[in-house]
Amino acid sequence: MATVAVVGMGAMGSVYAGLMQDAGHIVYGICLWDDHVAAIRERGLRVHGASGDRTVRLTAASATSAGIGPVDLVIIATKSFDVEQAARDARPLIGPRTVVQTIQNGLGSPDRVAGVIGAERLSIGVVGGFGASVPEPGTAHHNGMELIRFGSYGKLPFDEVERGAKIWRTAGFNVRLFEDVERMVWEKFIMNVTFSGTACLTGLTIGEVLEDEDAWLVARACGEEAIELAGVKGVPLDVGDPIEHIRRLGSAISAARPSMLIDALEKRRSEVDAINGAVVTAAKGTSVSTTVNATVSELIRAREKTYL
Template sequence: MAVVVIVGCGAMGSVYAGLMTDAGHAVHVVCRRGPHVEAIAARGLRVTGHSGDRTVVPAGAVRDAADVVLDRPADLVVVATKAYDVAVAARSCAHLVGPDTVVQTIQNGLGSPEVAAAELDPGRIAVGVVGGFGASLPEPGVAHHNGMEMVRFGPWDGLPAAQLEASAGIWRSSGFSVALYTDLGRMVWEKLVMNAAFSGPTCLTGLTIGGVLEDPDAWAVARACAEEAVAVATASGVTLDVGDPVEHVRRLGGAIPHARPSMLLDALARHRCEIDAINGAVAREGARLGVPTPVNDTVTRLVRARERTWLRPGAQPPGCDPA
């Protein structure tokens, strides 16, 4: 049995926590959403969808990692917050990290490992990307997911291979198929191409992934976002290994047609979006490398403008949500 702390137990983090708890690991849940934590503490955590239907009781559920108390350092700490919360999350879980702890950062987009490494020992950090889950929180204490296509990890800065493998073993014992990478650029950009295609476009249109694939105008934008991301990755010296990248995006998206990417869910909930770490990151890297990214840049600016309608102090939520 491993001691695991999931910092950022939203939709994706709840799927991790539920399956790991079900496998017999001592999982501590950290989530800032009060109703979700309260429901887990009162009734347990229910995970439904692709992996089945189970209700489990984690070892603990708190709103701040600083409140997690362990008898020994954790074997695995998963930082599954939004990209903009990584610094605070990493700082809050420093007391849980020992000489053999693996800290996995799992965020969309670019930049999270660097942020975590400024707060924790870089030699403890593994970079993670996941995809094809289509996870959501239909109600407090309940997580649903449509698939579990991709779980990948690689060492950030000196993490021993044996410890990386041990952390992957925790995931595998919980029903996840895990691949380990040494080429972090390839690992991260293969996921970012998918994120760029669907995150901003679904946020702006309100369509599911399947809806974007079926709508010729929405797909034209999503495809252009993906193609620009591929061009930036190539200019960065990254070699993608997915065959035709656009068909790869279509295949992965087609496997979860009813899924709403997290950026769309954030917009519907009037939360801050991760646009700057995804489509915005493609645009920034493109500008740095001299690669034109007009579609990603436009999508980023439009999402920021839309986001400001509910993040501006005193702003009232718009009168209707996208369908």
């Protein structure tokens, strides 16, 4: 049994917390969404979907880390634009043996977390094939449960990365460890880039994007720009044909709506700058054209200005 703090209890963070608590771990959920925290306290946290259906009572759910103290594992599961504040909030949870895992979509979040807490205890996580959402406060649903990947940010010894991963395995998660974290991140990144922006703009699920000729044309072009950029940067993608890899993973969670689409429907800030926009930023100074990702990003930002 381990003590775990999940900082950021959105869809994915709630799935992590619920399954870990169900496995017998001591889990603290830290979340700024008042309605979600209130529902969890009143009725428990329901997690349903690919893993089954259960309602659990977290050890505690609150808006702060006050009073918890150092834990075995800290999972930072906020959106990419909130990671610095989440890292600051997580400081009281980190002891000399705590493993900190930061799990976000896109590029850049681990660097920002390390800037706050240092690199010594930090592990990078990448999650694929879940398609999670929060249908109502106190409830998390996920369409799949494919794979979670972890690697060291640089200074955390590999056996400590493994110690953190073991907690996930005891809760039923499929986990692999990577020494090449850049490859690990980019193999998920190309999937996010392909579906996130296109789904956000069209309102289509992943499966509907794959089936619609026009939507897939845009989505595929977004992915191809990211794939080309990975090649130029010397990032090895060990997935066979990258586009077929993306199609296969997308087909496995065809009913899922990418988080950027959910954010748009809820009129919340999206992670466009860390996903499609990050392709444009990362390509500066290279020969890679990012016209499609730039256009998709600009349209999303323009729409967000109408409600943010």
